[in-house]
Amino acid sequence: MGQEDDRTARAGSRRAAGELEAAALAVLQSAGSALTPAQVRDSLGGDLAYTTVVTILSRLHAKGVLTRLRSGRGYSYTPVADEPGLAARRMRGVLDAESDREAVLARFVSGLSPADEQVLRRMLAEPPDPDAG
Amino acid sequence: MRILIYVPLAVSVLAAVGAWPLAERLPPRTATWLLTVSAVIIAGTSGAALGLLAMAAAMRLPVVAAMGGMSLRTVGQIDPDTLPVGVIAASLFGAAVLCALRAAWLRTMALIGAHRDARGLAGDRQVVVIADESADAYAVPGRRGTIVVTSGMLEALTEPERDVLLAHEQAHTAARHYLFTALVRLSAAANPLLRPLASAVGYTVERWADERAAVVTGSRPLAARAIANAALAAAAHPPRRTGGSVLASLAGSDQLGRRGSVPRRVGALMGPPPKRRIVLLVATIGVVAVCGVAAVHAAGDLHAMVEFAQAAT
Numbered sequence: 001m002g003q004e005d006d007r008t009a010r011a012g013s014r015r016a017a018g019e020l021e022a023a024a025l026a027v028l029q030s031a032g033s034a035l036t037p038a039q040v041r042d043s044l045g046g047d048l049a050y051t052t053v054v055t056i057l058s059r060l061h062a063k064g065v066l067t068r069l070r071s072g073r074g075y076s077y078t079p080v081a082d083e084p085g086l087a088a089r090r091m092r093g094v095l096d097a098e099s100d101r102e103a104v105l106a107r108f109v110s111g112l113s114p115a116d117e118q119v120l121r122r123m124l125a126e127p128p129d130p131d132a133g
Numbered sequence: 134m135r136i137l138i139y140v141p142l143a144v145s146v147l148a149a150v151g152a153w154p155l156a157e158r159l160p161p162r163t164a165t166w167l168l169t170v171s172a173v174i175i176a177g178t179s180g181a182a183l184g185l186l187a188m189a190a191a192m193r194l195p196v197v198a199a200m201g202g203m204s205l206r207t208v209g210q211i212d213p214d215t216l217p218v219g220v221i222a223a224s225l226f227g228a229a230v231l232c233a234l235r236a237a238w239l240r241t242m243a244l245i246g247a248h249r250d251a252r253g254l255a256g257d258r259q260v261v262v263i264a265d266e267s268a269d270a271y272a273v274p275g276r277r278g279t280i281v282v283t284s285g286m287l288e289a290l291t292e293p294e295r296d297v298l299l300a301h302e303q304a305h306t307a308a309r310h311y312l313f314t315a316l317v318r319l320s321a322a323a324n325p326l327l328r329p330l331a332s333a334v335g336y337t338v339e340r341w342a343d344e345r346a347a348v349v350t351g352s353r354p355l356a357a358r359a360i361a362n363a364a365l366a367a368a369a370h371p372p373r374r375t376g377g378s379v380l381a382s383l384a385g386s387d388q389l390g391r392r393g394s395v396p397r398r399v400g401a402l403m404g405p406p407p408k409r410r411i412v413l414l415v416a417t418i419g420v421v422a423v424c425g426v427a428a429v430h431a432a433g434d435l436h437a438m439v440e441f442a443q444a445a446t
Contacts, residue, residue, distance in 0.1 A: 104273070
Protein backbone atom coordinates (compact mmCIF):
# COMPACT_ATOMS: atom_id res chain seq x y z
CA MET A 1 0.00 0.00 0.00
CA GLY A 2 1.10 3.56 -0.75
CA GLN A 3 1.19 4.53 2.87
CA GLU A 4 3.58 1.71 3.77
CA ASP A 5 5.94 2.65 0.94
CA ASP A 6 5.89 6.17 2.20
CA ARG A 7 6.84 4.97 5.65
CA THR A 8 9.86 3.05 4.35
CA ALA A 9 10.85 6.07 2.31
CA ARG A 10 10.88 8.23 5.39
CA ALA A 11 12.90 5.63 7.27
CA GLY A 12 15.60 8.20 7.81
CA SER A 13 16.96 9.80 10.92
CA ARG A 14 13.87 11.06 12.73
CA ARG A 15 10.81 8.86 12.84
CA ALA A 16 7.85 8.75 15.14
CA ALA A 17 7.95 6.04 17.79
CA GLY A 18 4.93 4.29 16.28
CA GLU A 19 6.59 4.02 12.88
CA LEU A 20 9.80 2.70 14.41
CA GLU A 21 7.82 0.06 16.28
CA ALA A 22 6.07 -0.95 13.07
CA ALA A 23 9.38 -1.12 11.21
CA ALA A 24 11.07 -3.15 13.97
CA LEU A 25 8.13 -5.55 14.03
CA ALA A 26 8.29 -5.94 10.25
CA VAL A 27 12.01 -6.78 10.46
CA LEU A 28 11.37 -9.43 13.12
CA GLN A 29 8.43 -10.91 11.22
CA SER A 30 10.46 -11.35 8.05
CA ALA A 31 13.55 -12.63 9.90
CA GLY A 32 12.23 -16.11 10.69
CA SER A 33 14.44 -16.39 13.80
CA ALA A 34 15.00 -14.50 17.02
CA LEU A 35 17.05 -11.33 16.60
CA THR A 36 19.10 -9.31 19.06
CA PRO A 37 18.65 -5.53 19.24
CA ALA A 38 21.97 -5.09 17.37
CA GLN A 39 20.72 -7.27 14.49
CA VAL A 40 17.43 -5.39 14.38
CA ARG A 41 19.31 -2.09 14.29
CA ASP A 42 21.44 -3.30 11.34
CA SER A 43 18.33 -4.37 9.41
CA LEU A 44 16.56 -1.09 10.12
CA GLY A 45 19.51 0.90 8.75
CA GLY A 46 19.68 4.59 9.36
CA ASP A 47 21.54 6.07 12.29
CA LEU A 48 19.47 4.67 15.14
CA ALA A 49 21.08 4.49 18.56
CA TYR A 50 21.38 1.02 20.08
CA THR A 51 19.47 2.20 23.15
CA THR A 52 16.61 3.44 20.94
CA VAL A 53 16.25 -0.02 19.40
CA VAL A 54 16.35 -1.64 22.85
CA THR A 55 13.62 0.77 24.01
CA ILE A 56 11.43 0.00 20.99
CA LEU A 57 11.81 -3.75 21.41
CA SER A 58 11.08 -3.72 25.14
CA ARG A 59 8.03 -1.53 24.52
CA LEU A 60 6.73 -4.03 21.94
CA HIS A 61 7.43 -6.81 24.42
CA ALA A 62 5.45 -4.98 27.10
CA LYS A 63 2.54 -4.72 24.67
CA GLY A 64 2.58 -8.49 24.17
CA VAL A 65 3.57 -8.29 20.51
CA LEU A 66 7.04 -9.82 21.01
CA THR A 67 8.38 -12.64 23.13
CA ARG A 68 12.00 -12.55 24.29
CA LEU A 69 14.63 -15.08 25.20
CA ARG A 70 17.79 -14.58 27.24
CA SER A 71 20.71 -14.40 24.88
CA GLY A 72 24.12 -13.68 26.43
CA ARG A 73 23.85 -10.55 28.55
CA GLY A 74 20.74 -9.24 26.78
CA TYR A 75 17.66 -10.62 25.05
CA SER A 76 16.72 -11.75 21.57
CA TYR A 77 13.20 -11.11 20.30
CA THR A 78 10.64 -12.94 18.15
CA PRO A 79 7.13 -11.85 17.18
CA VAL A 80 4.22 -13.58 18.92
CA ALA A 81 3.16 -16.27 16.46
CA ASP A 82 -0.64 -16.13 16.28
CA GLU A 83 -1.69 -14.17 13.20
CA PRO A 84 -5.35 -13.47 14.11
CA GLY A 85 -4.30 -12.45 17.61
CA LEU A 86 -1.75 -10.08 16.18
CA ALA A 87 -4.24 -8.64 13.72
CA ALA A 88 -6.71 -8.14 16.55
CA ARG A 89 -4.12 -6.40 18.70
CA ARG A 90 -3.19 -4.22 15.75
CA MET A 91 -6.85 -3.32 15.49
CA ARG A 92 -6.84 -2.18 19.09
CA GLY A 93 -4.21 0.33 18.10
CA VAL A 94 -1.16 -1.36 19.58
CA LEU A 95 1.26 0.34 17.25
CA ASP A 96 -0.16 3.80 17.32
CA ALA A 97 -1.21 5.10 20.71
CA GLU A 98 -1.46 8.62 19.24
CA SER A 99 -4.37 7.64 17.00
CA ASP A 100 -8.03 7.31 17.88
CA ARG A 101 -7.89 3.63 16.98
CA GLU A 102 -9.07 2.42 20.37
CA ALA A 103 -11.80 5.07 20.56
CA VAL A 104 -13.54 4.03 17.33
CA LEU A 105 -14.10 0.49 18.60
CA ALA A 106 -17.48 0.06 20.29
CA ARG A 107 -16.48 -2.18 23.19
CA PHE A 108 -19.17 -4.26 24.90
CA VAL A 109 -17.92 -3.54 28.42
CA SER A 110 -15.41 -0.97 29.66
CA GLY A 111 -13.00 -1.41 32.55
CA LEU A 112 -14.18 -2.04 36.09
CA SER A 113 -12.74 -0.53 39.23
CA PRO A 114 -12.52 -2.89 42.23
CA ALA A 115 -15.48 -1.01 43.78
CA ASP A 116 -17.52 -1.47 40.57
CA GLU A 117 -16.77 -5.18 40.67
CA GLN A 118 -18.27 -5.48 44.16
CA VAL A 119 -21.32 -3.43 43.17
CA LEU A 120 -21.87 -5.70 40.16
CA ARG A 121 -21.61 -8.89 42.21
CA ARG A 122 -24.17 -7.49 44.65
CA MET A 123 -26.48 -6.53 41.78
CA LEU A 124 -26.29 -10.04 40.29
CA ALA A 125 -27.21 -11.52 43.65
CA GLU A 126 -30.28 -9.28 44.05
CA PRO A 127 -33.69 -10.49 42.84
CA PRO A 128 -34.74 -8.54 39.72
CA ASP A 129 -37.13 -5.58 39.99
CA PRO A 130 -40.68 -6.77 39.15
CA ASP A 131 -41.25 -3.67 36.97
CA ALA A 132 -38.18 -4.37 34.88
CA GLY A 133 -39.50 -7.12 32.54
CA MET B 134 -23.26 42.69 20.34
CA ARG B 135 -20.84 42.19 23.20
CA ILE B 136 -23.34 40.37 25.39
CA LEU B 137 -24.76 38.28 22.55
CA ILE B 138 -21.27 37.12 21.69
CA TYR B 139 -20.74 35.69 25.15
CA VAL B 140 -24.02 33.73 25.13
CA PRO B 141 -22.56 30.64 23.35
CA LEU B 142 -19.70 30.59 25.87
CA ALA B 143 -22.16 30.72 28.78
CA VAL B 144 -24.26 27.98 27.17
CA SER B 145 -21.09 25.83 26.86
CA VAL B 146 -20.69 25.98 30.63
CA LEU B 147 -24.36 25.17 31.12
CA ALA B 148 -24.07 22.22 28.73
CA ALA B 149 -21.02 20.91 30.58
CA VAL B 150 -22.96 20.92 33.84
CA GLY B 151 -26.17 19.54 32.33
CA ALA B 152 -24.72 16.80 30.10
CA TRP B 153 -24.64 13.97 32.65
CA PRO B 154 -28.01 14.66 34.28
CA LEU B 155 -29.57 14.66 30.78
CA ALA B 156 -27.70 11.50 29.77
CA GLU B 157 -29.11 9.67 32.77
CA ARG B 158 -32.68 10.99 32.68
CA LEU B 159 -33.61 10.97 28.99
CA PRO B 160 -34.17 7.76 26.98
CA PRO B 161 -30.73 6.88 25.56
CA ARG B 162 -31.64 7.37 21.89
CA THR B 163 -33.11 10.83 22.56
CA ALA B 164 -30.19 11.74 24.82
CA THR B 165 -27.65 10.72 22.17
CA TRP B 166 -29.31 12.80 19.45
CA LEU B 167 -29.90 15.77 21.73
CA LEU B 168 -26.38 15.86 23.20
CA THR B 169 -24.67 15.33 19.84
CA VAL B 170 -26.67 17.98 17.98
CA SER B 171 -26.27 20.39 20.93
CA ALA B 172 -22.51 19.81 21.01
CA VAL B 173 -22.19 20.55 17.29
CA ILE B 174 -24.33 23.71 17.51
CA ILE B 175 -22.62 25.01 20.65
CA ALA B 176 -19.14 24.29 19.27
CA GLY B 177 -20.07 26.01 16.01
CA THR B 178 -21.59 29.08 17.62
CA SER B 179 -18.92 29.49 20.31
CA GLY B 180 -16.28 29.22 17.56
CA ALA B 181 -18.18 31.80 15.54
CA ALA B 182 -18.40 34.07 18.63
CA LEU B 183 -14.64 33.99 19.04
CA GLY B 184 -14.24 34.67 15.33
CA LEU B 185 -16.59 37.68 15.57
CA LEU B 186 -14.73 39.11 18.57
CA ALA B 187 -11.45 38.72 16.67
CA MET B 188 -12.89 40.36 13.55
CA ALA B 189 -14.34 43.25 15.51
CA ALA B 190 -10.92 43.87 17.03
CA ALA B 191 -9.18 43.46 13.66
CA MET B 192 -11.32 46.29 12.26
CA ARG B 193 -9.53 48.64 14.65
CA LEU B 194 -6.25 47.95 12.86
CA PRO B 195 -5.63 50.78 10.38
CA VAL B 196 -4.65 48.31 7.60
CA VAL B 197 -7.88 46.32 7.91
CA ALA B 198 -10.02 49.43 8.20
CA ALA B 199 -8.39 50.85 5.08
CA MET B 200 -8.88 47.61 3.15
CA GLY B 201 -12.54 47.41 4.11
CA GLY B 202 -13.02 51.08 3.32
CA MET B 203 -14.13 51.82 6.90
CA SER B 204 -13.75 54.86 9.06
CA LEU B 205 -11.36 53.94 11.86
CA ARG B 206 -12.82 56.64 14.11
CA THR B 207 -16.38 55.35 13.68
CA VAL B 208 -15.33 51.76 14.42
CA GLY B 209 -13.66 52.93 17.62
CA GLN B 210 -16.80 54.80 18.63
CA ILE B 211 -19.29 51.99 18.04
CA ASP B 212 -17.27 49.10 19.33
CA PRO B 213 -15.55 49.70 22.65
CA ASP B 214 -13.83 46.29 22.63
CA THR B 215 -10.16 46.59 23.35
CA LEU B 216 -7.46 45.03 21.25
CA PRO B 217 -6.30 42.57 23.98
CA VAL B 218 -9.76 40.94 23.99
CA GLY B 219 -9.48 40.58 20.23
CA VAL B 220 -6.02 39.05 20.45
CA ILE B 221 -7.19 36.51 23.04
CA ALA B 222 -10.29 35.70 20.97
CA ALA B 223 -8.20 35.33 17.82
CA SER B 224 -5.75 32.93 19.48
CA LEU B 225 -8.58 30.86 20.99
CA PHE B 226 -10.32 30.79 17.60
CA GLY B 227 -7.11 29.65 15.88
CA ALA B 228 -6.52 26.97 18.52
CA ALA B 229 -10.11 25.72 18.21
CA VAL B 230 -9.86 25.41 14.43
CA LEU B 231 -6.51 23.62 14.64
CA CYS B 232 -7.69 21.23 17.37
CA ALA B 233 -10.88 20.43 15.44
CA LEU B 234 -8.92 19.75 12.26
CA ARG B 235 -6.48 17.54 14.13
CA ALA B 236 -9.30 15.60 15.81
CA ALA B 237 -11.08 15.17 12.47
CA TRP B 238 -7.89 13.91 10.85
CA LEU B 239 -7.07 11.45 13.66
CA ARG B 240 -10.62 10.11 13.77
CA THR B 241 -10.83 9.70 10.00
CA MET B 242 -7.50 7.88 9.84
CA ALA B 243 -8.55 5.67 12.77
CA LEU B 244 -11.85 4.81 11.06
CA ILE B 245 -10.11 4.00 7.77
CA GLY B 246 -7.44 1.97 9.55
CA ALA B 247 -9.93 0.06 11.69
CA HIS B 248 -12.04 -0.69 8.63
CA ARG B 249 -9.01 -1.97 6.69
CA ASP B 250 -7.84 -4.13 9.58
CA ALA B 251 -11.35 -5.51 10.09
CA ARG B 252 -11.52 -6.50 6.42
CA GLY B 253 -8.10 -8.14 6.71
CA LEU B 254 -9.20 -10.07 9.77
CA ALA B 255 -12.79 -10.88 8.91
CA GLY B 256 -13.17 -10.63 5.12
CA ASP B 257 -16.87 -10.42 4.44
CA ARG B 258 -17.93 -12.08 7.67
CA GLN B 259 -19.85 -9.96 10.12
CA VAL B 260 -18.77 -11.73 13.28
CA VAL B 261 -15.25 -12.99 13.99
CA VAL B 262 -14.20 -15.12 16.93
CA ILE B 263 -10.53 -14.88 17.90
CA ALA B 264 -8.82 -17.63 19.86
CA ASP B 265 -7.80 -15.58 22.89
CA GLU B 266 -8.40 -16.45 26.51
CA SER B 267 -8.85 -12.83 27.55
CA ALA B 268 -12.51 -11.74 27.55
CA ASP B 269 -13.16 -8.97 25.06
CA ALA B 270 -15.78 -7.97 22.48
CA TYR B 271 -16.12 -4.92 20.27
CA ALA B 272 -17.63 -3.66 17.04
CA VAL B 273 -15.43 -2.09 14.37
CA PRO B 274 -17.29 0.68 12.54
CA GLY B 275 -17.71 0.41 8.81
CA ARG B 276 -20.30 0.14 6.09
CA ARG B 277 -21.60 -3.09 7.57
CA GLY B 278 -19.51 -3.20 10.69
CA THR B 279 -17.49 -6.13 12.00
CA ILE B 280 -18.01 -7.66 15.42
CA VAL B 281 -14.96 -9.18 17.08
CA VAL B 282 -15.40 -11.54 20.04
CA THR B 283 -12.70 -13.51 21.83
CA SER B 284 -13.22 -17.18 22.67
CA GLY B 285 -12.61 -16.20 26.31
CA MET B 286 -15.66 -13.90 26.23
CA LEU B 287 -17.87 -16.55 24.60
CA GLU B 288 -16.92 -19.09 27.27
CA ALA B 289 -17.85 -16.66 30.04
CA LEU B 290 -21.43 -16.21 28.76
CA THR B 291 -24.44 -18.48 28.45
CA GLU B 292 -26.12 -18.93 25.07
CA PRO B 293 -28.88 -16.29 25.69
CA GLU B 294 -26.24 -13.90 27.07
CA ARG B 295 -24.22 -14.27 23.86
CA ASP B 296 -27.34 -13.21 21.96
CA VAL B 297 -27.42 -10.06 24.09
CA LEU B 298 -23.79 -9.33 23.26
CA LEU B 299 -24.37 -9.75 19.52
CA ALA B 300 -27.58 -7.70 19.58
CA HIS B 301 -25.77 -4.94 21.50
CA GLU B 302 -22.86 -4.76 19.05
CA GLN B 303 -25.21 -5.00 16.05
CA ALA B 304 -27.18 -2.07 17.46
CA HIS B 305 -23.94 -0.03 17.51
CA THR B 306 -23.19 -0.73 13.86
CA ALA B 307 -26.78 -0.53 12.60
CA ALA B 308 -27.44 2.88 14.23
CA ARG B 309 -23.95 4.15 13.23
CA HIS B 310 -23.03 5.15 16.74
CA TYR B 311 -19.49 5.90 15.64
CA LEU B 312 -20.79 8.98 13.80
CA PHE B 313 -22.32 10.37 17.01
CA THR B 314 -19.19 9.76 19.07
CA ALA B 315 -16.98 11.19 16.31
CA LEU B 316 -19.09 14.37 15.97
CA VAL B 317 -19.26 15.02 19.69
CA ARG B 318 -15.50 14.41 20.10
CA LEU B 319 -14.85 16.83 17.28
CA SER B 320 -17.01 19.46 18.98
CA ALA B 321 -15.18 18.86 22.27
CA ALA B 322 -11.84 19.26 20.50
CA ALA B 323 -12.92 22.68 19.20
CA ASN B 324 -14.45 23.71 22.54
CA PRO B 325 -12.91 21.90 25.54
CA LEU B 326 -15.83 23.01 27.74
CA LEU B 327 -17.89 20.42 25.86
CA ARG B 328 -15.79 17.45 27.01
CA PRO B 329 -18.46 16.23 29.47
CA LEU B 330 -20.84 15.98 26.48
CA ALA B 331 -18.36 13.71 24.70
CA SER B 332 -18.10 11.30 27.64
CA ALA B 333 -21.88 11.51 28.23
CA VAL B 334 -22.54 10.49 24.60
CA GLY B 335 -20.02 7.65 25.01
CA TYR B 336 -22.32 6.44 27.80
CA THR B 337 -25.66 7.07 26.05
CA VAL B 338 -24.70 5.09 22.93
CA GLU B 339 -23.89 2.14 25.21
CA ARG B 340 -27.27 2.54 26.91
CA TRP B 341 -28.95 2.82 23.48
CA ALA B 342 -27.36 -0.46 22.38
CA ASP B 343 -28.27 -2.05 25.75
CA GLU B 344 -31.94 -1.11 25.42
CA ARG B 345 -31.96 -2.33 21.81
CA ALA B 346 -30.42 -5.66 22.90
CA ALA B 347 -33.09 -5.96 25.60
CA VAL B 348 -35.81 -5.47 22.96
CA VAL B 349 -34.22 -7.95 20.54
CA THR B 350 -33.73 -10.65 23.17
CA GLY B 351 -37.01 -9.81 24.88
CA SER B 352 -35.71 -9.48 28.44
CA ARG B 353 -34.20 -6.54 30.31
CA PRO B 354 -32.99 -8.70 33.27
CA LEU B 355 -31.24 -11.02 30.79
CA ALA B 356 -29.51 -8.07 29.13
CA ALA B 357 -28.46 -6.77 32.57
CA ARG B 358 -26.99 -10.16 33.53
CA ALA B 359 -25.13 -10.48 30.22
CA ILE B 360 -23.42 -7.09 30.67
CA ALA B 361 -22.56 -7.79 34.30
CA ASN B 362 -21.13 -11.23 33.54
CA ALA B 363 -19.18 -9.95 30.53
CA ALA B 364 -17.69 -7.13 32.62
CA LEU B 365 -16.71 -9.51 35.43
CA ALA B 366 -15.13 -11.88 32.89
CA ALA B 367 -13.22 -9.00 31.31
CA ALA B 368 -12.02 -7.94 34.76
CA ALA B 369 -10.87 -11.51 35.55
CA HIS B 370 -9.19 -12.00 32.15
CA PRO B 371 -8.40 -8.46 31.01
CA PRO B 372 -7.67 -7.84 27.34
CA ARG B 373 -4.20 -6.46 26.70
CA ARG B 374 -4.53 -2.76 26.17
CA THR B 375 -2.26 0.10 25.33
CA GLY B 376 -1.64 3.07 27.59
CA GLY B 377 -4.04 5.23 25.63
CA SER B 378 -6.91 2.82 26.01
CA VAL B 379 -6.40 2.44 29.74
CA LEU B 380 -6.82 6.20 29.93
CA ALA B 381 -9.89 5.94 27.71
CA SER B 382 -11.54 3.37 29.96
CA LEU B 383 -10.80 5.50 33.01
CA ALA B 384 -12.20 8.55 31.23
CA GLY B 385 -15.40 6.59 30.74
CA SER B 386 -15.95 6.28 34.44
CA ASP B 387 -14.55 9.54 35.83
CA GLN B 388 -17.73 11.52 35.29
CA LEU B 389 -19.91 8.98 37.00
CA GLY B 390 -18.72 9.59 40.51
CA ARG B 391 -18.95 6.62 42.80
CA ARG B 392 -20.22 4.14 40.23
CA GLY B 393 -18.58 3.28 36.90
CA SER B 394 -20.42 3.06 33.59
CA VAL B 395 -20.99 -0.73 33.68
CA PRO B 396 -22.83 -0.81 37.06
CA ARG B 397 -24.94 2.14 35.87
CA ARG B 398 -25.88 0.33 32.67
CA VAL B 399 -26.76 -2.82 34.60
CA GLY B 400 -28.75 -0.82 37.14
CA ALA B 401 -30.66 0.98 34.37
CA LEU B 402 -31.66 -2.34 32.79
CA MET B 403 -32.72 -3.78 36.13
CA GLY B 404 -35.04 -0.82 36.69
CA PRO B 405 -38.08 0.13 34.61
CA PRO B 406 -37.63 1.18 30.94
CA PRO B 407 -36.70 4.86 30.50
CA LYS B 408 -39.60 7.32 30.27
CA ARG B 409 -39.99 10.18 27.84
CA ARG B 410 -39.41 13.55 29.47
CA ILE B 411 -40.86 16.16 27.17
CA VAL B 412 -40.29 19.16 29.50
CA LEU B 413 -36.60 18.37 29.94
CA LEU B 414 -36.20 17.84 26.20
CA VAL B 415 -37.94 21.08 25.24
CA ALA B 416 -36.00 23.07 27.86
CA THR B 417 -32.68 21.82 26.50
CA ILE B 418 -33.62 22.49 22.90
CA GLY B 419 -34.69 25.99 24.00
CA VAL B 420 -31.31 26.77 25.60
CA VAL B 421 -29.40 25.55 22.55
CA ALA B 422 -31.70 27.53 20.25
CA VAL B 423 -31.00 30.72 22.26
CA CYS B 424 -27.33 30.04 21.66
CA GLY B 425 -27.83 29.80 17.90
CA VAL B 426 -30.05 32.89 17.73
CA ALA B 427 -27.53 34.91 19.77
CA ALA B 428 -24.71 33.98 17.41
CA VAL B 429 -26.76 34.91 14.33
CA HIS B 430 -27.71 38.25 15.92
CA ALA B 431 -24.12 38.99 16.88
CA ALA B 432 -23.01 38.30 13.31
CA GLY B 433 -25.77 40.62 12.08
CA ASP B 434 -24.62 43.34 14.48
CA LEU B 435 -21.04 43.07 13.28
CA HIS B 436 -22.20 43.28 9.69
CA ALA B 437 -24.26 46.40 10.48
CA MET B 438 -21.27 47.94 12.20
CA VAL B 439 -19.07 47.33 9.14
CA GLU B 440 -21.65 48.97 6.88
CA PHE B 441 -22.02 51.91 9.24
CA ALA B 442 -18.28 52.44 9.41
CA GLN B 443 -18.02 52.16 5.62
CA ALA B 444 -20.72 54.76 5.18
CA ALA B 445 -18.87 57.10 7.57
CA THR B 446 -15.75 57.35 5.40
